[in-house]
Amino acid sequence: MDLTPKRVLVISTGKSNSLILNHAQNEFVMLLKEVNLDVISFFSQDIEAIEKSTYIGKGKLEEIAYYCFNYNENHPENKIELIACNFELSGLQKKNIESITNLEVIDRTFVILDIFEKNARTKEAKLQVEIARLSYLQNHLIDEKAEYAQVTSGSGHNKGKGEKQIELSRRQIATAINQKKKELNAIKLSRRNSRSKRINNPIPKICIVGYTNAGKSTLLNRLVKMSKEEKTVLEKNALFATLETSTRAISIYGYPTFFMTDTVGFISDLPIYLVDAFRSTLEEIKEADLLVQVVDISDPFMEEEIKTTQAIIKELGADQIPMVNIYNKFDLIPGPLPFLPKENEIIVSLLEESDVIETLKFMLLMVTKNWQRVKITLPYEIDFSTFSKENYVLSYIPKEKGITYDVLLNPAFAYKYKNLN
Ligand SMILES: Nc1nc2c(ncn2[C@@H]2O[C@H](COP(=O)(O)OP(=O)(O)OP(=O)(O)O)[C@@H](O)[C@H]2O)c(=O)[nH]1
Ligand SMILES: [Mg+2]
Structure with a gap:
């Protein structure tokens, strides 16, 4: 436009x-x-x-x-x-x-x-928006009886003569959609390859979801910055700033490493063309161990927005995955906590560094729920940095023979440490 x-x-x-x-x-x-x-x-x-x-x-x-x-x-x-x-x-x-x-x-x-068209940056996002746009067009063609097109030239071969313009346009659009879907599939394949590497990886996978402009990209970026990685994603006071899912490995000293994925924001009545077109990008949600829903607590309609997000998660077939709520932008509402957060909820302002750390700990406790909590003493030769990247160290006390950890052991790595005890 x-x-x-x-x-x-x-x-x-x-x-x-x-x-x-x-x-x-x-x-x-x-x-x-x-x-x-x-x-x-x-x-x-x-x-x-x-x-x-x-x-x-x-x-x-x-x-x-x-x-x-x-x-x-x-x-x-x-x-x-x-x-x-x-x-x-x-x-x-x-x-x-x-x-x-x-x-x-x-x-x-x-x-x-x-x-979406304005904000699409990657080839994949662009193709998805084009497909959505074409599907919209296809559904909005008007069948005008007066409009007939002469399709073929006069070679005595009158195959298309009298064909309705609408049918011709429908076919052209369908061909264009197929062409774009093929291009998209090629990209999807390579995305799937890097994804399958992650799926087989015992490192926890967290996916951020939620209404547009709630602070999803902000959460990812704050954590990326803490992990000293420079590859941040775009965060902006705009609707649908993010159109691509971006996954980053978050590795912050003293905390277990995990994958975190930022996704496209949702909105009520998100057009079906877009949900369909973005299905491949959103597929990633299904492979998460934990969904983190970011909610703008200063928005008077947050309840409706939560419902919208949940409906889309269900539509994508990801409603079996555990979900926690991060009520963000607490700085924008006056006074004390508006409600007491439940076990799977936290109220924060992601602009505050201390709140980002609280959020990090909260998410990690939620995603490591099936890890076994043990007290274990390990010799000093075991590198703290590696040990705490693979497991969730809650506290530790240095002793004469080694370090005694209170730790949640990642089941995939437990074999490495249990016999050292
Ligand atoms: N006041 C305040 N603003 C915040 C807070 N967290 C994020 N923001 C701002 O909210 C705006 C939207 O943040 P994003 O992280 O881009 O939101 P998003 O959920 O990724 O949005 P989409 O990509 O459009 O779905 C930005 O201008 C952020 O700086 C917060 O705790 N308090
Ligand atoms: Mg975003």
Whole structure:
């Protein structure tokens, strides 16, 4: 999409002045900002059922058309140029709304696709967005009976004559999708190879999931920095800043090494095209030993966001994996703890280094739950650095004959140490 700012009118559904509608509208405004669209006015209708040809009622659309016409007459310098619907439209609905309002219309899916397109950096992310975009197009082609295309040239071979434009376009799009899927598969293969190396590795695997802008990449980056690795990932106050899953080995002195994966953020009503297109990147979630859900505690709608994340995890078939919640951005809410965290929850601000360490310990205790806790005395020849990278050392006391550890032993490495005791 071209990047000059445009003025838009937003249409939503829901009870006017309700909290839910307000939240949905605010979130949509943030999405629109990401693609340089300024909201001028809001309209909403509380609909019981979707109107097949226009999604919301025709009367409402006529009211909107009238409003836009008057507004544009009175603001010739600042005209409303576009209508953005906070729901997904069919091709026919879009066309009908355009003809009633005389303005170009885009829907929620289109906006999210644009943001993904803008933020895709790797070849894999780019291909996935292109596939999602093509699938969206395929589903939004309008069957216009008048449009027939002359496909073949006049060689007496009239195979395509009279073929509907829509069928031709569908076929072209399907071919393009197949082509891109092939390219993606090649990339997936190499991703799978490095992944299978990790799967067979006894090192714990933690995957960060959660709503967009919650602080997932921040968590990974803070830990990467502590482990003196320089390969951080992009963290940014923006929606869908991360589109690729990035895995880093986190090795912080005194703590066991683990793999940590950052993933694409979720949002309510994440278009199915995107969930499908990103399935291969998200597959990694299924191989984690622990899912860490980062939640923005300052967001008044965090409960809904948690539900959204859980629904997507379920849809991906990863809901059997243990999950813990990190309530982040505590610095943004005034006063004491808003609730008492349960055993699998922690409230933090990842901008605070001490909280990052608390989070690290919390995650490690959760991911090492099936490791055996023992008191073991090892001779001084056993290197502390290696021992604490493979196992989780909770405390240690140097003694005459060696060091006595209170430690959670990684079952895969226990054989190395047990007979030294
Ligand atoms: N105030 C405050 N801001 C934070 C905290 N943690 C992260 N942020 C900010 O929140 C913004 C989003 O952080 P990211 O880590 O990029 O969020 P994300 O979850 O990876 O977002 P997506 O990649 O879009 O899904 C950044 O501007 C961070 O600096 C926190 O504890 N407090
Ligand atoms: Mg991110």
